[in-house]
Amino acid sequence: MTYATVMVSLALDQSNEARLQVAGELAERFEAAIVGVAAAQFAPPLYFTDGAAAQGLIDEGEASVRRRLAALEAQFRAATRNRGGHAEWRSAMDFPARFALAQARCADIVVSGGQSPAFSDAFALASPKDLVMQAGRPLLVVPDGANWLDLRSVLVAWKDTPEARRAVADALPMLRKARDVTIAAIPERDDDRSVVMAGVTDVAAWLARHGVTATARVSEAAGDEPAAAQLEQVAGDVGAGLIVAGAYGHSRFRELILGGVTQYLVTQSARSVLLSH
Structure with missing residues (x-):
């Protein structure tokens, strides 16, 4: 592709x-x-x-x-x-x-x-x-402040949903050109961490078969801290120039009300973001 x-x-x-x-x-x-x-x-x-x-x-x-x-x-x-x-x-x-x-x-x-x-x-x-x-x-x-497409470090914000799977597939051409790729999952309160890690590991293995070497990462539980804030922390840790994520909406009819993380990703001004729905 x-x-x-x-x-x-x-x-x-x-x-x-x-x-x-x-x-x-x-x-x-x-x-x-x-x-x-x-x-x-x-x-x-x-x-x-x-x-x-x-x-x-x-x-x-x-x-x-x-x-x-x-x-x-x-x-x-x-x-x-x-x-x-x-x-x-x-x-x-x-x-x-x-x-x-x-x-x-x-x-x-x-x-x-x-x-x-x-x-x-x-x-x-x-x-x-x-x-x-x-x-x-x-x-x-x-974002308005960007002056180039920074693919030195790419962060895949993983969630086991059709939207996230589609985003990773859509991003493959860029991921192949990236220097470092990190796949990070942010578990929800009741998630089994071992199950989440197994999913991230599967995605890393899938990417490897497509010629992309990626590091799998599952964030530690962060209490009541919003997922968007946790994602920003991970992006800062890895120095991400690009974030890849699924896009989610709340309205079944027109899907014009974005979820919290998706809303954050289209309004933040630090990094380019590839989104798929």
């Missing part, structure tokens, strides 16, 4: 430099095509008018959105000019999440920025929450 096409989702109201850098580097490492996508809708103000004044306001707002999308295309073209592979741009006057989710069918992996804990504008950017839960592709979340 490899990544033949990398898609990067750009936003109107967030910095795009880090995600463009990492997406371009990822495409270069795997000799992959890179597709840039962006969309936005004009959001009418809460106060409104009618007739010719209303139409003029709409025309002006939509023209502004088109100019901003054109500026994003120029930024994408400049960032990929010297990468050497095939680069393609796609944009539309549409809701960003809806457009990006449709375009994800062309890619092996989607690159996005992280999400601020504050409210994000659904008219201007595709939230990583929407992308990871609905795209059917692994999502690489790149």
